[in-house]
Amino acid sequence: MRRAVLVFNTFIFNNISENAFYSYSITLEFREALITCIFYTFHLEIFNPNWNKSLKIFEEMGLKFFTPLDIYETLNDIIYERYKDTLYISETPSKSSRRISLFQSLPETRTCSDVGMPLKYCACQIQVPMEDRDGIYQKIALYLKSYMNKQLDKFKKCAKVTTLEVRKVQKVYGENIGHIMSVQAYYDPGGAIIEVTIIWDKSEEINPFRVSGDISRINKYGNQSHCIDDILLMKICVCNDML
Helix, strand or coil, rough: CCCCCCCCCCCEEEEEEEEEEECCCCCHHHHEEEEEEEEEEECCCCHHHHHHHHHHHHHCCCCCCCCHHHHHHHHHHCCCCCHHHHHHHHHCCCCCCCCCCCCCCCCCCCCCCCCCCCCHHHHCCCECCCCCCHHHHHHHHHHHHHHHHHHCCCCCCCCCCCCCEEEEEEEEEECCCCCCEEEEEECCCCCEEEEEEECCCCCCCCCCCEEEEEEECCCCCCCCCCCCCCCHHHHCEEEEHHC
């Protein structure tokens, strides 16, 4: 049996990736993976007051909303030993900074938009079911069908969407960019179930809807889109020779 060797002045970083934040819906498998980071620290300066302060901030920030870019900045701080600098760890980074070290204070009000994360991958938002009032589901369906067919026009080998039914709409809270909806819809041909983020600008009467990001196919589609190689449209294309 080998003996464990403890190396002082060393950080050991262990990255664990999960597929989804919750299990209530398969749609969340399209969210960014949850990153669990475990830092083991063996440090000769453990009794140094400055180090204790850095470690305390680090532990508190680990419970907040951070991204892989923040991990990158944290690793830089470890490599260049910036965590020893009392002035540095006391700084309050800008809310709009995409990279913030976990040795500094992460903003309490930080959002996915602040860090440049597409809305469809943001799993820290609150989603509330939205009722079908004033025919809003049908209006979304008509817009989405038209939007998808315009995208599919680029590839003549793809069949046009003939029918589209909006089955569920979730109103999304947590971003300050207008009314955001997470829409789940079924369409033919192909028997496809998709999820898409739509921004609803209520001040616009003619074109109030706008798709944010790309469309996700959330049920099995096999080789239905074998006739094209566009990585985004492959998720919604049904090749004519598959009909």
